[in-house]
Amino acid sequence: MSEHVLVLISAAPGATLRAADREALGAARAFAEGRGLAVACAVIGHDVQAVATEAAERGADRVLVADAAELVTFNGDRFIPLAVAAIAATEARVVIVPRGPDLLELVPRLAARLDGASVMGVVELRGDAQDVSVVATAFGGAAHAVYRFNAPGPRILALAPAVAEAPERVAGRAVANEPIAPSEVVPRVEVVTPAAPLEGPRLEDARVVVSGGRGLGAADRYSMIVSLAKALGGMPGASRAIVDDAWATPAQQVGLTGKIVVPDIYFAIGISGASQHMAGCSNARCIVAVNTDPQAPIFRYADYGIVADCLEVLPELIRLAGDPGA
Amino acid sequence: MHVLVCAKRVLDPDGVNGYALWGRLKVDESGRSFDTGGTVPRIINAYDEQALEAALRLRDAGVDCRITALTVGGEDAGEILKRCVAMGADRAIHVFDAEAQTDGFRVARIVAALVGELADVDLVLCGRQGSDYDQGAMPGALAEWLGASLVTMASGVAAEPGTDGAVRVTRAVPNGEEMVRAQLPAVVSVSNELGQPRYPSSRGMLAARRTPPERREATEFVEAGETATVELVQLIVPDVQGQCEVIEGEDVRTKAAGLMARLRERGLLNV
Ligand SMILES: Cc1cc2nc3c(=O)[nH]c(=O)nc-3n(C[C@H](O)[C@H](O)[C@H](O)COP(=O)(O)OP(=O)(O)OC[C@H]3O[C@@H](n4cnc5c(N)ncnc54)[C@H](O)[C@@H]3O)c2cc1C
Numbered sequence: 188m189s190e191h192v193l194v195l196i197s198a199a200p201g202a203t204l205r206a207a208d209r210e211a212l213g214a215a216r217a218f219a220e221g222r223g224l225a226v227a228c229a230v231i232g233h234d235v236q237a238v239a240t241e242a243a244e245r246g247a248d249r250v251l252v253a254d255a256a257e258l259v260t261f262n263g264d265r266f267i268p269l270a271v272a273a274i275a276a277t278e279a280r281v282v283i284v285p286r287g288p289d290l291l292e293l294v295p296r297l298a299a300r301l302d303g304a305s306v307m308g309v310v311e312l313r314g315d316a317q318d319v320s321v322v323a324t325a326f327g328g329a330a331h332a333v334y335r336f337n338a339p340g341p342r343i344l345a346l347a348p349a350v351a352e353a354p355e356r357v358a359g360r361a362v363a364n365e366p367i368a369p370s371e372v373v374p375r376v377e378v379v380t381p382a383a384p385l386e387g388p389r390l391e392d393a394r395v396v397v398s399g400g401r402g403l404g405a406a407d408r409y410s411m412i413v414s415l416a417k418a419l420g421g422m423p424g425a426s427r428a429i430v431d432d433a434w435a436t437p438a439q440q441v442g443l444t445g446k447i448v449v450p451d452i453y454f455a456i457g458i459s460g461a462s463q464h465m466a467g468c469s470n471a472r473c474i475v476a477v478n479t480d481p482q483a484p485i486f487r488y489a490d491y492g493i494v495a496d497c498l499e500v501l502p503e504l505i506r507l508a509g510d511p512g513a
Numbered sequence: 514m515h516v517l518v519c520a521k522r523v524l525d526p527d528g529v530n531g532y533a534l535w536g537r538l539k540v541d542e543s544g545r546s547f548d549t550g551g552t553v554p555r556i557i558n559a560y561d562e563q564a565l566e567a568a569l570r571l572r573d574a575g576v577d578c579r580i581t582a583l584t585v586g587g588e589d590a591g592e593i594l595k596r597c598v599a600m601g602a603d604r605a606i607h608v609f610d611a612e613a614q615t616d617g618f619r620v621a622r623i624v625a626a627l628v629g630e631l632a633d634v635d636l637v638l639c640g641r642q643g644s645d646y647d648q649g650a651m652p653g654a655l656a657e658w659l660g661a662s663l664v665t666m667a668s669g670v671a672a673e674p675g676t677d678g679a680v681r682v683t684r685a686v687p688n689g690e691e692m693v694r695a696q697l698p699a700v701v702s703v704s705n706e707l708g709q710p711r712y713p714s715s716r717g718m719l720a721a722r723r724t725p726p727e728r729r730e731a732t733e734f735v736e737a738g739e740t741a742t743v744e745l746v747q748l749i750v751p752d753v754q755g756q757c758e759v760i761e762g763e764d765v766r767t768k769a770a771g772l773m774a775r776l777r778e779r780g781l782l783n784v
Pocket residue numbers: 327399400401402403404425426427428429440441442443444445456457458459460461462463464467477478479480483495496497498526527530643644
């Protein structure tokens with residue numbers, strides 16, 4: 188029986204594969220290739236057939252599915268036994284977890300339960316399945332760290348954004364779902380008041396993101412960021428510095444500990460370009476920086492830069508955006 | 514309620530950023546730490562200061578709690594405990610361990626054993642992640658090995674009305690905030706959405722002088738020669754290649770127009 192690299196996906200009801208899931212399948216395929224490994228994918232959630240189907244079409248050799256009504260939202264107490272069962276069924280030594288909101292719970296708990304090890308923010312896998320080592324981001328991406336493992340159990344690896352390409356989708360490539368047996372657990376943690384459902388578009392999907400930072404100078408000027416975003420048909424984002432100061436809301440934070448965005452254009456306005464901020468936007472197709480300091484590190488990441496006071500530049504950009512002929 | 518707050522001593526991320534920003538971040542001869550000439554201070558991980566703040570707010574809200582601050586680390590790691598006591602922790606424990614900096618699983622094993630010894634810990638508060646290696650491994654591993662509840666990304670912790678066997682935790686989630694109920698014992702990791710931690714009071718600073726950390730040895734809790742579960746082999750500073758076109762122009766208006774023209778040329782704008 189050939190050994191597997193396992194991709195572990197927690198899917199929302201009726202969802203399709205997210206970009207992060209596709210990247211994880213791509214990374215698994217790249218690692219499996221040449222090492223005599225096959226790719227397995229475990230999908231945990233409720234109403235997840237579309238995800239299971241697409242996983243097979245994107246190259247998973249085995250697809251394991253845990254589908255139950257109580258899995259409609261992530262709950263670590265419920266998910267971990269199912270992930271354990273999937274790892275046991277595939278004898279996986281290397282488990283790849285796509286980035287997502289539940290990593291801080293899922294990844295280290297799973298590693299600890301199986302006497303394995305875990306690393307977050309992986310950008311590269313080295314070695315083979317028995318002796319894998321990884322390169323991961325550290326200090327928000329200012330550095331990379333190479334890690335080796337000494338643990339009997341599996342290596343649970345969470346990927347940094349954009350480290351692998353999505354495998355091509357071959358319509359009609361199908362494998363039979365293998366059901367993962369449900370496990371009886373009474374969760375120790377229960378949601379009392381769920382978050383209000385998100386309405387409208389998500390920052391992560393925006394084609395244009397206009398983000399403001401401390402260079403705006405005062406809270407009320409964030410409205411100019413909102414205006415420019417609106418004029419360009421995009422969405423407003425923010426650095427953590429101004430989220431901490433409540434000029435913008437936490438949902439708008441871009442970066443390592445905020446949202447990861449991949450727009451066609453990312454405007455960084457009055458943002459210095461700290462590694463933790465860039466971790467959330469460096470994969471944009473085009474980065475535009477507006478900063479008074481010509482030495483600001485953001486210009487090392489930017490494709491286009493304007494060295495000027497953003498309070499003067501913003502009204503001009505808003506005007507030009509509203510008037511395509513100008 | 515006995516609340517244990519876990520605090521890690523980290524290289525000040527702003528200091529590291531400062532070096533990185535100027536392209537001067539270098540790795541030293543060991544290959545596993547930065548060569549910053551000792552100019553970047555080691556400080557309490559900011560999320561851990563917020564974890565302590567969460568504990569103090571719980572006490573301010575009238576919950577009868579004892580707060581113990583704990584760090585696992587080398588000789589100087591105990592320094593951050595002074596700040597914890599000055600902020601309001603009742604007791605401080607420094608588990609001396611030269612190796613503790615990067616392997617969250619080792620730290621979790623040590624803390625789990627210590628919690629077993631203390632026997633009366635109801636709630637462990639941690640930071641969401643170390644701002645050094647950005648792993649966030651320790652709280653999850655600890656909860657698992659204690660068989661405790663785990664709640665990550667907390668922005669607030671409160672008593673659960675009507676029972677002393679649970680806590681109510683507000684979490685920062687992608688859509689905003691949710692509220693969960695976690696049975697005790699629980700491990701809760703705190704995120705920056707919690708808000709500003711308080712400054713130490715002068716009374717607190719006096720208390721810190723009178724309350725030196727109790728010192729324990731890691732070898733009391735794990736076997737002496739135990740290897741790291743996750744071992745840091747090498748640090749690398751990646752190269753960032755700048756290729757920015759700075760838009761020139763007489764005034765701001767021309768610069769802005771130049772920028773928009775280029776974006777439109779490249780087909781990146783559809784307005
Ligand atoms: C563990 C950890 C996680 C973090 N996570 C994140 C994260 O997810 N997202 C994030 O953004 N940060 C994060 N940070 C914080 C990050 O390190 C920086 O502190 C933050 O990004 C700085 O925000 P800023 O660029 O708005 O502010 P500053 O660094 O203060 O930069 C302001 C910039 O504005 C420029 N400026 C000033 N006046 C003007 C003007 N009039 N016009 C134009 N420009 C002007 C200045 O030259 C400067 O470059 C994290 C930090 C840590 C330690």
